[in-house]
Amino acid sequence: GAGVSQSPSNKVTEKGKDVELRCDPISGHTALYWYRQSLGQGLEFLIYFQGNSAPDKSGLPSDRFSAERTGGSVSTLTIQRTQQEDSAVYLCASSLSGRRETQYFGPGTRLLVL
Amino acid sequence: GENVEQHPSTLSVQEGDSAVIKCTYSDSASNYFPWYKQELGKRPQLIIDIRSNVGEKKDQRIAVTLNKTAKHFSLHITETQPEDSAVYFCAASDELTGGGNKLTFGTGTQLKVEL
Numbered sequence: 001g002a003g004v005s006q007s008p009s010n011k012v013t014e015k016g017k018d019v020e021l022r023c024d025p026i027s028g029h030t031a032l033y034w035y036r037q038s039l040g041q042g043l044e045f046l047i048y049f050q051g052n053s054a055p056d057k058s059g060l061p062s063d064r065f066s067a068e069r070t071g072g073s074v075s076t077l078t079i080q081r082t083q084q085e086d087s088a089v090y091l092c093a094s095s096l097s098g099r100r101e102t103q104y105f106g107p108g109t110r111l112l113v114l
Numbered sequence: 115g116e117n118v119e120q121h122p123s124t125l126s127v128q129e130g131d132s133a134v135i136k137c138t139y140s141d142s143a144s145n146y147f148p149w150y151k152q153e154l155g156k157r158p159q160l161i162i163d164i165r166s167n168v169g170e171k172k173d174q175r176i177a178v179t180l181n182k183t184a185k186h187f188s189l190h191i192t193e194t195q196p197e198d199s200a201v202y203f204c205a206a207s208d209e210l211t212g213g214g215n216k217l218t219f220g221t222g223t224q225l226k227v228e229l
């Protein structure tokens with residue numbers, strides 16, 4: 001079946017602009033995660049959604065970052081007033097449920113803030 | 115919170131040799147330890163994982179060992195092949211408490227298998 005998909009694959013924006021990144025999880029997966037991968041670094045947890053529960057936002061680096069998940073499926077990560085330090089690859093992952101399940105990653109969105 | 119350290123950052127081996135990558139973690143509550151392989155420009159893919167109720171797990175040429183007392187775990191690749199060249203990430207999480215399975219990742223090891 002189809003894996004996790006993300007769009008756009010690449011995004012170049014100017015400092016101060018807002019951007020929206022989209023994630024389509026694997027069908028039937030109730031858990032969805034966003035991670036950020038900066039150049040030469042590991043993946044950094046941002047936010048987690050599980051079903052209809054309140055999201056775990058503990059990894060969001062500032063209030064410029066927000067995410068929502070509509071209808072328990074597609075998720076959008078929004079970064080307001082982008083800064084150059086926001087430049088990174090943003091990866092989405094989904095799993096069948098929130099516990100004891102493998103996380104499958106999407107291809108990522110490469111964001112460059114000029 | 116959890117902190118995962120990974121060594122070495124780069125590793126070069128000859129084809130057919132073994133490769134070992136080591137990680138340490140700080141949170142004794144962590145009980146799930148996956149390893150991901152990321153080829154250049156591609157998404158991370160799970161290659162093996164281990165839970166804290168076992169000390170070792172093997173899948174063909176890949177094995178992972180876990181020492182809960184010392185809070186470290188290692189990835190072992192035997193008979194390395196050029197297609198093993200990639201960045202490998204270790205991660206840790208506490209998947210039984212709280213909500214979800216948010217992973218804390220190491221900073222990655224660039225493995226290069228030379229002919």
